[in-house]
């Protein structure tokens with residue numbers, strides 16, 4: 792079981808503290824959502840938890856089945872989907888899924904064809920991603936996170952650009968997350984975390 796612990800974590804840009812003294816424990820098998828106004832620090836906190844941005848103070852620990860993981864290996868256990876993370880647009884969907892699989896395998900039994908199916912994008916497998924609509928691209932980003940074999944799934948603004956059908960698809964994928972997966976979301980849209988039992992306002996750490 793994956794557990795992430797944040798101990799007195801803080802982040803400062805130039806002279807401004809974005810948040811300080813964040814003490815949290817995230818346990819697999821449930822979900823957590825950070826809410827807060829624009830610019831309050833949700834994306835910054837998510838990137839910090841994902842290990843993709845350095846913190847200014849504090850400590851972060853990832854442990855799997857009671858054993859602390861080497862920070863150099865955290866990325867193997869995390870899938871992050873966010874508006875600021877771009878897809879490789881020159882690749883076709885098929886090429887993108889194959890490439891992704893070389894460094895982050897999909898869940899057991901999921902071939903690239905099945906992933907394309909579950910993305911509802913079988914018809915676009917041979918199309919370059921740059922020709923996808925913004926909603927199609929968003930489904931691909933989310934799908935790479937949902938369908939990868941990662942215990943930690945981090946989603947920033949998950950339903951951005953999704954229409955109603957896309958939002959229903961997102962909720963269906965959330966329901967299908969495994970019992971040992973940990974979901975962490977950054978959001979300002981109540982519909983996208985209506986299932987989540989742990990909602991925290993980042994303003995409490997100002």
Ligand SMILES: Nc1ncnc2c1ncn2[C@@H]1O[C@H](COP(=O)(O)OP(=O)(O)OP(=O)(O)O)[C@@H](O)[C@H]1O
Nearest residue numbers: 804805809827828829830831832833834835836979
């Ligand atoms: N690289 C950076 N350099 C300086 N300041 C930054 C940098 N990245 C973010 N910030 C600042 O940090 C604060 C938090 O930004 P962040 O993107 O985490 O907020 P957010 O809650 O995700 O906002 P939104 O709801 O608009 O996505 C903002 O004041 C932003 O200007």
